[in-house]
Amino acid sequence: MYQGYLIDLDGTMYNGETVIDGAKVFIDRLNEHNIPYLFLTNNATKSQEEATEKLLKMGFDVSKERMYTSSMATAEYLKTHHSGESAYVVGTDSLKTLIEKAGLHVTEGRAEVVVMGLDTDVTYNKLKEASLLVAGGASFIATNLDKKFPTEYGFVPGNGSLVQVVMETTNKKPVIIGKPEHHILEAALKRMKLDKENVAMIGDNYDTDIMTGINGGIDTIHVNTGVTPLEDILKKDVKPNHAVNNLAEWSVLS
Structure with missing residues (x-):
């Protein structure tokens, strides 16, 4: 069982304005069992509050503290270096x-x-x-x-x-700054206060979500709900640790 999760948004929780099957159930399970998680998104068009508000309007039980965007990571990088x-x-x-x-x-x-x-x-x-x-x-x-x-x-x-x-x-x-590079991953793990061997990265996009885990040395879970279809995943030299059709299939307790 993983102690925490980093979770993509676009293609994993929703496509546009449509909630993906199994997404709400998965978040409800994490909340029920007090398992830490952070939404890790490359979407830099919305503020932390705006990105959270979209999930709330869709019926997700989340708070803004669960949201970490590439724009937030970019601002932190710029504050340090520029x-x-x-x-x-x-x-x-x-x-x-x-x-x-x-x-x-x-x-x-x-x-x-x-x-x-x-x-x-x-x-x-x-x-x-x-x-x-x-x-x-x-x-x-x-x-x-x-x-x-x-x-x-x-x-x-x-x-x-x-x-x-x-x-x-x-x-x-x-x-x-964003996925699959190390800047956003390191900042997210620091916020979660968890070691990377106890965290899994969840996402639909092999080149960003899954490669974030592969590059950063954390386990990965591919969901067949967005950018990279399962048939393409199976052809990769380095495959994700796990693959599911949607998050309803994933147990947070095993």
């Missing part, structure tokens, strides 16, 4: 607010740091400005490199698709 610097941000207002609270000055012009999170109002000019700044020597930070994510309508472009434009234009690679 406090006091100017930042050009391609992303939502909530991401910009977190970055300002981390001690950076968000600007629309020249900047020492370029930060990219998913921006559903992205324009050519925003990508152009980000590219020119990065090419000119600005530090390059990406909340995540998810190329796509599931919605109730199908897959849509993720932040990685936008970041790729700047990468191709500048031949520069960003520091990646």
Whole structure:
């Protein structure tokens, strides 16, 4: 039995506005048995409160303290490594607010740091400005490199698709904060106050969720409800420790 869980949101708890079968039951079981968990999401478009509110409206029994987003991890990274610097941000207002609270000055012009999170109002000019700044020597930070994510309508472009434009234009690679990199995992484990051998990472996306566990040395549970289908999982050289169709199949007590 694992002492705690790190749980993905998009494709694991819900697809767009549709709750995935078994998701609520699983969270209810964790709550019932007082098993620690943290939602670990690459979604940088919402604040901690906004991401939690979405789950509450869907009927999940959760609190904001259970939520840890790539935007929160990005803000912590920036506070440590770039406090006091100017930042050009391609992303939502909530991401910009977190970055300002981390001690950076968000600007629309020249900047020492370029930060990219998913921006559903992205324009050519925003990508152009980000590219020119990065090419000119600005530090390059990406909340995540998810190329796509599931919605109730199908897959849509993720932040990685936008970041790729700047990468191709500048031949520069960003520091990646979110899954599957170590920054967000280490910060989440620190918050949970658990050793990694006692925690499992749950998710639908092999390249982000499962690779987070593989890269970080924690066990993984793949759910066949989102980005990576089971048939693709079975072809991987390094497979997740466990695979289920949905979380109703997973017992938290065994």
